[in-house]
Amino acid sequence: MKYTVLLFLFLSQTAFSQQYKSRPITGLLGAFGAEVELVKQTLKNPKTVVVDGVTFTTGRLGKQKVVVAETGIGKVNAAMTTALLLDHFRPERVLFTGIAGGTNPELQPGDIVIAGRTAHHDYGSITDKNTPTRQTRNVITKQFNPVYFPADTSLMRLAEKVVKDIPLEGIPLASGGVSDRPVKVVTGTVVTGDVFVASPIKVSSLRADFGADATEMEGAAIAQVCYQINVPHLIIRSLSDRADAEAHIAFDKFYPTAARNSAKLVIAIVQAL
Template sequence: MLKYLLLAFAFLIQPAYAQRYKTRPVTGLLGAFGAEVALVKQSLKKPKEVVVDGIVFTTGQLGKQRVVVAETGIGKVNAAMTTALLLDHFRPRRVLFTGIAGGTNPDLQPGDIVIASRTAHHDYSSVTDKNTPVRQTRDAITRQFNPLYFPADSTLLGLAQRVSGAVTLEGIPLADGGVSNRPVRVMTGTVVTGDVFVASAAKGVSLRTDFGADATEMEGAAVAQVCYQLQVPHLIIRSLSDRADAEAHIAYDKFYPTAARNSAKLVLAIVQGL
């Protein structure tokens, strides 16, 4: 009798379980704030909003791909929370993050794009009894140290590199209202993350020296860590809004709309290439 009761209970709860954990393949697309995901949302066919614990996720189609889009909010905690909700509720096969960043590579200009082959927390550290800093986070599941740098998924990284040359990107605005004729540079590099808007040339040099950073932002490594620990392929795309120096706030206001769209255009091209 108990056996049949358990089978009946399983049958009754199956619809609710299936609704929460859908088996249809889906790609997760995240950005920190509205401007970073605006172009992505505008490109969706048959958009539908789903609210999960107060976070608005928008499902829809991009070409042949079923996707779910969300704003994480600014900062590492917001990014990690939204990523965890995304993974738990929608079970995406992969996660891509689109957004802006400050440039720490002196060869890059606002508008240029960094495809992150790896990401790291630049503001995470502990000090041992020997006064040796440890910068690695610890996996709450395995209790083991994570790598200092979270590697991007090799398949997504290769696809991004292949399609980047065919994406039409916007030129950089000039002070006179025109657009620079300098081609937007797309490179593969290192992105570092911290809960701070970097507006210091000295700090930018430090991040470049200590981590080999090409860009710095406030969400990428948090998204990467959650995906790494739960074994979900991920890729972080960042377009530069400033050079993370003393003029960063001024440059940010001027360049972030163009930078956000350029990053989103590359992410859209990646999704179309899946």
């Protein structure tokens, strides 16, 4: 019986993956207009395509054909835009650029987290009658997804390689200068929820429960959609704040630097494909 179930799941997933016929194009997503604009400015021969009200921009980045879109903030918007992207353009891979709140005490605004894995931090059972779980359920196989959605290994390794040669921006200081501390880049865990975290208590919880390095509002939704359809993906996040009580102040101050650092890495990844 065990092997019959495993065979069924394998055949179901294989059959669906065969339905998804990718095209030679890379999908690039960002939550905010400013994040997306940084990528769009690098495109050659940009053209606008509107799909069910969502604006996509196609063009070339280096030797690669790409399609760029703003997902909007939050998991539902991110999932919707990703689904439209996959259905209409059929990209070979999906990359996300954006900012996040830092939950790793060794990181500061401007630093980058290459998401080796992502998870929903606001999903799970909250009643005593059910077995607690943080696992979403795959609508295709009807089985539980993993708690952590793994990034595509090839894209992750490529990001780790190319980031070494990118001139990332240091952190602006109150005096108007720039921090001498080099930008730190880690491959780690990014957690997603429909909430802007600005609480040291919540930061400690996310760190303890998930081993989170950063928290944001879109990544795991994009990762789940890609995972369920077997499309390679990678989430890149640059920190705009530490997700603490001062997060709103830090966000306003460091957002431009963080957005540029994340966009630079995503652009470099595409150019290196």
